[in-house]
Amino acid sequence: MTSIIDYVPGGTLLHLLNPVAKLALAAAIIVATFLADTYALLLGLLALTFALGAYAGVAGRLARLLKVLVPLAVVMLALQLVFVRSGDVIWGFVTTGGLTSGSKVCLRLLGVALPLVLVLMVTKLTDLANACVEVLHVPYRYAFTFTTALRFVPVFSQEMSAIMEAQTARGVEYDTRNPFRKLRLMLPLCVPLLVSSVGRTDAIALAAEQRGFYLRTRESSYKRYPLVARDWAVLACCVALVALGVVA
Numbered sequence: 308m309t310s311i312i313d314y315v316p317g318g319t320l321l322h323l324l325n326p327v328a329k330l331a332l333a334a335a336i337i338v339a340t341f342l343a344d345t346y347a348l349l350l351g352l353l354a355l356t357f358a359l360g361a362y363a364g365v366a367g368r369l370a371r372l373l374k375v376l377v378p379l380a381v382v383m384l385a386l387q388l389v390f391v392r393s394g395d396v397i398w399g400f401v402t403t404g405g406l407t408s409g410s411k412v413c414l415r416l417l418g419v420a421l422p423l424v425l426v427l428m429v430t431k432l433t434d435l436a437n438a439c440v441e442v443l444h445v446p447y448r449y450a451f452t453f454t455t456a457l458r459f460v461p462v463f464s465q466e467m468s469a470i471m472e473a474q475t476a477r478g479v480e481y482d483t484r485n486p487f488r489k490l491r492l493m494l495p496l497c498v499p500l501l502v503s504s505v506g507r508t509d510a511i512a513l514a515a516e517q518r519g520f521y522l523r524t525r526e527s528s529y530k531r532y533p534l535v536a537r538d539w540a541v542l543a544c545c546v547a548l549v550a551l552g553v554v555a
Contacts, residue, residue, distance in 0.1 A: 312427040312457060319429075320537065321363045326430050326438035328538040333422035335545035339552030340418035348555045349414040352548075356421045365428045369421055380416050384409035432458055438532040455511070459504075466503055470496050 316322075321329070336352055343349050360366040386409075393404030427435075436450040474496070534542075 312424060312460065314431050315363070315365050315368070315428050317364055317429065319363050321359060322429050323537070324541060325442070325532055325534055325538040326435045327442045327532070328534065328541045329426045329430055330435075330439075331542055331545045333426045335548040336422040337419050339548045340415050342549070342552030343555055344411075345555055346411070346414070348552065349411065349418060353414060353418050353421070356418070356425060360421075360425050360428075363425070363429050365425065368428060369425065372421065372424055373417070376417055376420055380413040383412050383416060387412055427457065434530075434532070437530060441532050442534065451515075459507070462507075463500065463504060467496065467500055470499055 324332075336356060340349065340352050343352065357366060357369060360369045388401050388405040388409050391402065391405035391408045393402060393408075395403050397403060397406065432454040436447070436454040439445040439450045440447050480492075
């Protein structure tokens with residue numbers, strides 16, 4: 308089963324960038340999204356993310372991610388409408404301040420989540436870890452832990468699906484519309500998933516130790532990740548994006 312964050316091969320400029328430059332681009336969009344206070348800039352940053360996704364050929368996967376983020380954004384909007392009481396009353400408990408605050412929170416949620424996922428779609432996790440170690444001087448154990456956690460997201464998702472299918476075959480109905488009942492049915496599934504994850508983690512730790520994990524240094528990687536002209540140009544654009552978020 309294909310995961311949203313799985314690497315999508317390609318020969319675009321976004322694929323060829325140094326992984327650190329890609330991370331910087333995602334971080335710049337996220338920081339600018341937090342700093343932006345106008346609808347024009349928030350929508351512009353969101354459009355930039357989708358434009359980069361379309362250029363890299365992963366716009367469809369970003370759209371799939373929206374199916375998860377939009378309901379969460381709606382919940383955030385509802386909370387803002389309930390608790391923010393500033394401005395004029397539009398209807399019932401809805402005020403202009405709550406509507407403005409809630410809509411901006413929704414846009415920020417989308418603008419923060421999508422860029423990082425886009426980077427993961429166009430970057431191999433091995434390259435991401437090695438580039439962070441070489442260029443950013445991140446200790447290898449931390450980079451390995453982060454990328455391994457991302458790598459096992461689809462694995463655990465498949466295991467959860469397999470457990471749910473087994474329970475469904477035993478007569479458990481997970482297609483209920485009641486969110487509280489569905490949560491009550493899902494909680495017991497965490498136990499077998501936790502047991503399998505602990506066993507898998509122990510096996511990975513043993514295999515890594517046998518391969519000299521603790522002897523790994525910055526010079527151990529056979530592949531180098533230098534920053535070339537296109538990477539420096541992207542870093543300059545990152546500075547411009549953050550500056551735009553400050554002044555806009």
